[in-house]
Amino acid sequence: MNRIELKSLLADSALATPSGRIVRALSERGALSATQIARLTGLAKSTVSTALTELRRSQMVVESGSESAGGVGRPATALTLNPRAGTCIGILIGSTEIQVILADVAHTVLSDKTINLEIDYSPQTAIQHVQRLIAEAYEGQWQRQNGLLGVGIAVGGPVNPVTGTVLRAGGMPTWAGVDMRELFGPIFPDVPIFCDNESNCSAIAEMTWGAARGHDDFVVYTLDLGIGGAIVAGGRVLRGIAGGAGEFGHVVIDPQGPPCRCGNRGCIEVYASFRAPMAEAERHFGRALRLTDVVEMALGGDALCRALIARTGEAGGHGLGLIGSVFNPTLVVVSGRLAMAGDILMKPLAESFERFTLVKHGDVPDLARTILRPSQFSDNGACMGAVGLVLRHHGRLVN
């Protein structure tokens, strides 16, 4: 029905108009009152009001019950995008996993499925799994796949912002040079496909719904099997000319160090990735483990797991200190599955960060110091960011 209309309102050119900005605010935040929209978008109440009458008339926006909770004064009427307006799909193509999230335009998650794969799986394998996962996701939903508004793809490696092509330099050699839109296009006829780096997607998720809500300038630092990150400046995710911005893992800190899978030597990732600790844990326990198992055991009190995570935190702090010296960011959101370990990771990370960064404790008042904060997403941050990519129409692959 109004699917085409919503699509056009989510398009770039329309983002500047009041209606476009309202739709965008709603798709990012879920439910809002008219007054909240005015504050958030910076538009005048009157402008929001007139635009909203139009949007209500066209069924684009619906009232979702007035919340009279607390406070005096007339209660605000909560507004959401009409969930019937369509769905979004977020796909994560990770090095050893594929995740698919189905969400409505109010970013309510309708389905969230993950499968684990052997490393270096082929694009063909991926496409089969994605197709199956999406079919499963729509099962039991009243939403139909022809209401699909857009697909966001989070890729576990640097993506060229212009062509949508995966770069050789990434941690996924079998995907080198693959054009994601060409690959996934046939599965989603006439549906716009956006894609971006996994970490950049995490940044979008953190910014809109996570630990960085309300922040316009921050850094995401991902500690997982690989090291990654993203830089947000002025509310914009920096991509770099070849989509390679935020590759914190492949900063060379020792030209004579051990070789890294990226081709250089002595990258941060060689020292702070959780690959080696995983192997050590598996040797110790004599069985195959998932990263989350190790985190859970650490939280349960296991000494080895705690030590492994702490050691990674310390090594990761060197990289983060370097980022601190380069950016001196207001906020660093630590993401990746290791972030779920909480203080076991964060304490040694913060200590090591303090040691390697330029601006030290005594140099400035506390409120001028970088805040380190773990991510609020357990393990679906990047994939939710892919959904966000669609909702904010941010993933045009060009800035």
Added chain:
Amino acid sequence: MNRIELKSLLADSALATPSGRIVRALSERGALSATQIARLTGLAKSTVSTALTELRRSQMVVESGSESAGGVGRPATALTLNPRAGTCIGILIGSTEIQVILADVAHTVLSDKTINLEIDYSPQTAIQHVQRLIAEAYEGQWQRQNGLLGVGIAVGGPVNPVTGTVLRAGGMPTWAGVDMRELFGPIFPDVPIFCDNESNCSAIAEMTWGAARGHDDFVVYTLDLGIGGAIVAGGRVLRGIAGGAGEFGHVVIDPQGPPCRCGNRGCIEVYASFRAPMAEAERHFGRALRLTDVVEMALGGDALCRALIARTGEAGGHGLGLIGSVFNPTLVVVSGRLAMAGDILMKPLAESFERFTLVKHGDVPDLARTILRPSQFSDNGACMGAVGLVLRHHGRLVN
């Protein structure tokens, strides 16, 4: 006369109005035609036209002769800010030098003077020299000091963006904790004082008048006695929460390396600063030298000087490669006095950069590769940036 009016037009709130944007464009670029202003500011021709009649009426903007140079069609009338509207002063407080530039609102340099000082000179010494240099600068000018619109100060170390205070971590220990506005305020009663890091000032100069004109996203990498830099994203100079963004020189690349003056060990600056090469050159030639002397001798063909600069370029490339992996910038402007050496510096720098950065030659098409370009300013980039600070009213010390 219209001094107050111009001041208010340069103020923040007014920057958004057409008149403000026109004044800003003119103060940044010098002379422009109405059509150029329209293109530059994004305003409609008609809007520019109406605003200009008003600005002309109030003597704020004057015509500076129509340039019928080349091309068919009606020749454009060049417009400039009325130089009688006032002057700006840019001050550079470097580690071993003080520079003062006097410019009119059309950023025409009226006077440019530098003095060299012993390292670790005191703020009191500085203030005396500055006062004298400014008095000298106004000598022989018809402009009077009471027409001073603002003072910009470029400081050779990180500056706290909120308080205007120099941080301990900088390369100027005697200036730790000094509040620049408090220090210089008494010399300039009722004149707004802006200050920022030397490198950030260079970035502003490069962006408005230099090698980065037209670029909204780039990195400045300064190679001189110290290593510094600045990050520009979306036309905004990133400052970081404590003004410490862009401190590329103090990235730790070897925790066991030699101690650095910043307190850490194995910073980039230890390896790529031109301090040690300067000492070597002085030993070799048996006399005191200035950095520019070494550059000139290298350009003249001296083998040792060429080798020293090339070696620094190679070491600097490691740092730059690191920055490349973190940002993957579109453009890197190499500044600092070493940049005057041209290819002697740039060739080894580019080679080393290529080796250490993540995105390599074969990975992406040529137009998706980072451009390295030397600065166009000989040695007054930072100080001109300080002037720009006043003109763009960018140095509010808060973003």
Added chain:
DNA sequence: TCGTATTAGTTCTATGGTGAACTTATTCGG
């Protein structure tokens, strides 16, 4: 020398967004 092409700059009108004033809906205190 005159008309045409081309570019610069101006005038006029339509409009979209704002701010002020207003209406509506609720809580709270007497």
Added chain:
DNA sequence: CCGAATAAGTTCACCATAGAACTAATACGA
């Protein structure tokens, strides 16, 4: 139970900006 206080949301006049149509000033070719 009623009015004051408070906050949400609506209406409307005004004005800044943009776009189209216009005039102005030049080069160039016939």
